Amino acid sequence: MTETVNLVKSLADKYGRYHESLLPILQGVVQEEKYLSEEAMVEVARELDISAARVFGTASFYSFLNTKPMGEYVIRVCKTITCMMHGKNIIIQELEKNLKIRVGETSHDGKFTLLETNCLGQCHKGPAMLINDTPYTDLTLEKIRDIIQSLKKGDLVGSISNPLN
Amino acid sequence: MNRVNLNIDSIQVSVAQGTTLLNAAKELKIKIPTLCHHEDLCVAGNCRVCVVEQVGSDRLLPACATPVSEGMEIRTNSLKVRNARKTVIDLLVSEHRADCTRCFKNGNCELQQLSSEYLIGEDSYIDLVSLKEYTIDYFSPSIIKDDSKCIRCQRCVRTCDELQAIGALTVAYKGEDMKISSFFEKPMYEVICTNCGQCVNRCPTGALVEHNYIDEVWAAISNPNKHVVVQTAPAVRIALGEALGMPPGNIVTGKMVGALRRMGFNSVLDTDFTADLTIIEEGNELLQRLKSVLVDKNPDVHLPMTTSCSPGWVKYIEHMYPDYLPNLSTAKSPQQMFGALAKTYYAKKMNIEPEDMVSVSVMPCTAKKYEANRPEMHSSGYKDVDLVLTTRELAKMIQQAGIGFESLENEEFDSFMGVSSGAGVIFGATGGVMEAALRTAYEVVTGREVPFKGLNITPVRGMDEVKEATIKIEDALPEWDFLNGVELKTCIAHGLANAKIVMDKVKNGEASYHFIEIMACPGGCLGGGGQPIPTNAAIRQQRSDAIYREDTGKPIRKSHENPEIIKLYKEFLKKPLGHKSHELLHTSYTERNRY
The missing domain is CATH 3.10.20.740 (Ubiquitin-like (UB roll))
Incomplete structure (x- = not known):
């Protein structure tokens, strides 16, 4: 049995094999593997005795259940109206320039994925973005350059000075 | 209440x-x-x-x-209601590729009908179709899925989940990106879709339609160098009338034969003939399996044996229960037995070169199109069945040909391969294959007719989701004395959701059947995905009544008494499960993905 098969099995043992176990199992797989592969989804379907398409349909509904391989750092820039008015487009341009990828892409070294996302609930501190699970707010071009620089150097996300704290 | x-x-x-x-x-x-x-x-x-x-x-x-x-x-x-409905329809149309004049469903589309009823008029909303990157999936030989015509009503998703327990289709993504999708948006051809066409039968627009071969068939007919043979399945004759303006439950066998002749088919033959042949081969296979398991204790032979004539069911088991492939009867479906014989035995008898023959079938089924395209189905040395039409496509062709269907005289099928028994006819209803097999197998084993009044084995009939019937064998002939006292346990399921219930029981060891009949579609072939639209419970019942009426009206009711079948074995096949049979009439199966 492959690693994925074992992972799905252990998650199903943990969360049960009911319809309502689907989401926690999918979240568990994403936590371990960063994304949901075809293999993982088929295994989840087998464990819960539901169709694989249903698993895919559910996963595709949720922004945080990735169905494509993701980089080490997943950057999600808020695209909703307040952040938009606070200049999110310029922030995205700066990110694209620094990372040399476009929105929706992953860098060749597998380090960064750049995405847009719906409201992060930080409207009062826009523009805002999320890197993995950490929010960054009141973004400026300099901040973007600093953050990307330290991530490229390999500093941990949490160790960057976070305006939220 | x-x-x-x-x-x-x-x-x-x-x-x-x-x-x-x-x-x-x-x-x-x-x-x-x-x-x-x-x-x-x-x-x-x-x-x-x-x-x-x-x-x-x-x-x-x-x-x-x-x-x-x-x-x-x-x-x-009320005005409020009328305005709301009109707006809803108008908005749906603004996201629907309303290219009606070029659509296969033109004239038979519920959205088109409502648009006409509510006079939605000129564009009130921006046409969004050009702004969306819709895909059209043409790859399957059975079903075309055109997302630009989908209104996301989800009838197909519910059909695939509830009636069929397949779940090939799902709702994916959200908001304006929401769409009906397969696993990872793969083409229907690559996923678990069994091609049963129940979604096609329920789609209110042209988003899911059969892959039609009408032009190819006309081209073959008008080619003077081709001899075009047509076979028609049992369930077509009791439903075709519906698509041509007649009420459900009419038996139109004679008119259908007349129409096919007028259309220009060179030989008008009957799948019911090979339905009888399927019974001989499959019935003997069952008896041989019983002997291997009960007497020889052969561990490589498996029971229960399940039927294999429904190509939707065959593909389902290949995807979902691959461990049970050895339990599937190796007998081909009547369509493919017919195809294999048409280009060998029939061609020789009629002095036609098989390469000059085009073999067409008319089926109540979209999965038959896929079945005919399976790579195994070339046992004549050519593609055994070249083109498969649904009941709906045949009705369309009859209209195109300008034939006044209702006023046609009744005509008879050609011979050879046109004569059938009542047992062949009831293949079209759930429980029919079981009944036909029992009529023959019981007589082979005991030398007597099945102990049911008028040969009507009523316990296996009807629309109950899962039926079980037991027949006790007594006073068997010497050759079969090991079956004395054996209670032959049978089970019948229709609709793949019910097939799943039965297979899970078998898998969990909760049932010990000898023989299981499974039809992929609700009601059996009479409720097939290629049948006239609408199909619902009341219409299925009317079609079923017609099938059993046709059976009762036949002079021969048992497959093994069909004189053409007897002659076929004498002249060509020699004996059931013999060398020629294995070459032409039996097949093998493939394990497939679970998505």
């Missing part, structure tokens, strides 16, 4: 508690338009075209999803 009193369009009505507003209105002969609603499926309430007004309430109610309550006052035709 408690009754509820309410008022619909100023008419007082009393209906059973739990009735929906839609059905309460139906009792008053008031028609409320629907799109996402289908009587075979659960309520979805997502299209909003069935909205009605409740006096005293601002919000409109979906009639399909709202149960009646005491004292309700409902308006189904």
Whole structure:
């Protein structure tokens, strides 16, 4: 049995094999593997005795259940109206320039994925973005350059000075 | 049961508690338009075209999803309702590629019908089709899925989940990106889709249609160098009339044969003939398996044996229960047995070169198109069945040919391969293959007819989801004396959701059947995905009644008494399960992905 098969099995043992176990199992797989592969989804379907398409349909509904391989750092820039008015487009341009990828892409070294996302609930501190699970707010071009620089150097996300704290 | 009193369009009505507003209105002969609603499926309430007004309430109610309550006052035709419905239809059309004149469903599309009824007129909303990157999936030989015509009513998703337990289709993504998708948006050809076509039968628009081969068949007919052979499945003759303006339940065998001849087919033959042949081969296979398991204790032979004539079921088991492939009968379906014999035995008899022959079949089924394209199905040295038409396509061709169908005289099938027994006819109904097999197998083993009045094995008939029947074998002939006292346990399921129930029972060791009949479609072939639209429970029942009427009216009721079958074995096949049979009439199966 492959690693994925074992992972799905252990998650199903943990969360049960009911319809309502689907989401926690999918979240568990994403936590371990960063994304949901075809293999993982088929295994989840087998464990819960539901169709694989249903698993895919559910996963595709949720922004945080990735169905494509993701980089080490997943950057999600808020695209909703307040952040938009606070200049999110310029922030995205700066990110694209620094990372040399476009929105929706992953860098060749597998380090960064750049995405847009719906409201992060930080409207009062826009523009805002999320890197993995950490929010960054009141973004400026300099901040973007600093953050990307330290991530490229390999500093941990949490160790960057976070305006939220 | 408690009754509820309410008022619909100023008419007082009393209906059973739990009735929906839609059905309460139906009792008053008031028609409320629907799109996402289908009587075979659960309520979805997502299209909003069935909205009605409740006096005293601002919000409109979906009639399909709202149960009646005491004292309700409902308006189904107020200005507010009409405007709301018109807006809903208009918005749906703004996201639908309304290229009606070029659409296969032109004239048979529920969205088109409603647009015409509500006179939606000039564009009130921006046409969004050009702004969306829709895909059209042409790869399957059975089904074309065109997302640009989809209104996301989800009838197909519910059909695939509820009736068939396949789940090849799902709702994926959200908001404006929401779409009906397969696993990872793969083509239908690559996923678990069994090609049963139940979704095609229920799609209200042209988003899911059969891959049609009408032009190819006309081209073959008009090619003077080709000899075009046509076979027609048992369930076509009891439903074709519906697509040509006749009420359900008419047997139109004779008219159908007449129409096929007028259309220019060179040989008009009958799949029922090879249905009889399937019974001989499959019945003998069952007896041989019983002997191997009960007497020889051969561990490589498996029981229960399941039928293999439904290509939707075959593909389902290949995907979902690959461990049970050895349990599938190796006998080909009647369509493929016919194809293999047409280009060998029949071609030789008629002095036609098989390469000059085009073998066409008319089926109640879209999965038969896939089956004919399976790489195994070349045992004649050529593609055994070249082109497969659904009942609907044949009806379309009859209309194209300008044939006044109802006034046609009854005609008889050609011979050879045109004669069939009543046992062959009932293949088209759930339980029919079981009944036909028992009529023959019981007689082979005991030398006597099955102990049922008029050969009607009623326990295996009817629309119950899963049927079980046991026949005790007594006074067997010497060759079969090991079966003395054996209770032959049989099970019949139709609709793949019921097949799943049976297979899970077998898998968990909760049932010990000897022989299982499974048909992929509800009601068996008579409710097939290629049958006229609409198909629902009442229509399936009428078609079923017609099939059993046709059986009772046949002079020969048992497959092994079909004189053409007897002659076929004498002249060509020699004996059931013999060398020639294995070469032409049996097949093998492939394990497939679980998505």
